[in-house]
Amino acid sequence: MKKSQNIGKLTPAFAVLLFLIFWECLCRILKLQNYVLPAPSRIFTVLWEKRVLLTMHTSYTLYEAVIGLFLSCVFGVLAALVMYRFRMVERALSPLIVISQTVPIIALAPLVMVWFGIGIGPKIGIVVLVCFFPIAVSTLSGFKSTDPAMIHLLRTMGAKSGRIFIDVSLPSAAPQIFTGVRMAATYSVMGAVIGEWLGAKSGLGIFMTRAISSHRADMLFASVFIVVLISLILYGITVTMEQIFLPWKKIKSSI
């Protein structure tokens, strides 16, 4: 039992390793040039050689992603709160919010640069644009899933609206808030990179555009690797935070 569980945990790692070996062999057998498709060994070499430069660019991207994600959480939950409290606002805003999601960010981003320049602010803005939606929508549906019988129960015990919100609505919504934040966390780094693509002084996005224009596919893949890595780390942090803030959920899944 224990043994098979351990094997189960290692399966994804094996799959990734196998994929990398296949990739490496493919590059060597077909003698692919570095500017077409670099082998994993080459990518890891570049990662090491350019570590100082990459660390500097990564720190900018990470900063934009984290601040953007944080602001999205604040705005997303606040917006959901207002929409939950005032049905009129929800009716007025929800089509606008959905439409805002159908607008291709990549088309809008250059305009943001025109308006706000190429500093860090506009990148954070784009991250918020990408991350706000999943958080607001899942938080709102979380608030709506509050059991009305539970609200009645507290009311018959003489609880005020504020108390009911803190004791019932907010914890009812918490699991869905975290679902939204988890989704947003995976989008946030991508949002920052898109922002940087269109003009920046530093960041992984600008590093990528430079790599592409100098036909350095190995450098491009190195930065892609970092984007994947920090996205996974942010995702992992939100999962850990969920386990800390919602301890009863962990027990539920273990029963």
Add this chain to the structure above:
Amino acid sequence: MLLIDGLCKTYENYGNSGRLEVLDHIDMKAETGEFVSIIGPSGCGKSTIFNLLCGIEEKSEGIVTIDGCPAKPASFSYMQQRDLLMDWKRIWENISLPLKLRGVSKKDAKKIIEKQSELYGLSGFENAWPIELSGGMRQRAAFFRTMLSEGNIMLLDEPFASIDALNRERLQEWLMDVLSREKRTVLLVTHSVDEAIFLSDRVYVLTERPAKVKCCFDISFDRPRKRELLTAPEFNELKAALLSNLT
């Protein structure tokens, strides 16, 4: 003494038919410390009576008094069919909710609960999460919480409906035991004729919607009552009489 006099509830603008009459001049009484059951066909509006008493819904007509004074929603404590324990609070936090809302400190609340949890079969489980408990334990926790509410009159809406038969019997005996130690006026809504007779001092039988009081049985078996009562001839006579009024 709780007196319900001519209680009516009509939903205006209900669906396409326009108007739905649910309760039609319900008269009931419960002496202080009495256990009174309400039984009737499903959907006849039994729960509506409770919703009106504790102010979840507005009554259309009628007067409710306690010892001669108009009743306030705060005079009742309501326990619903579902235990309504909050997944995100530990058992003792769930139970202490009415204390917390009255401004009792966390520390004092925990002390009060630990002192009494034995009686409710929950000692050792104060720090558990609700999902870790069985259905019967959850129901006992919900009952504990109801007992700590300020209202002296308990409204129990089919509290054992979701529990399997064997555990339900155990819970009924347990409930009688608890109530013999801490006297309360109890109104119980139930589907089960056995449950109603076994637990009550008086049983009201309601008609189909719009519900009226069809008849009322006084039940005078001695307390404490034992399981064997369920097979006694007097019990079965009463049961037959009650059932004939139900259909």
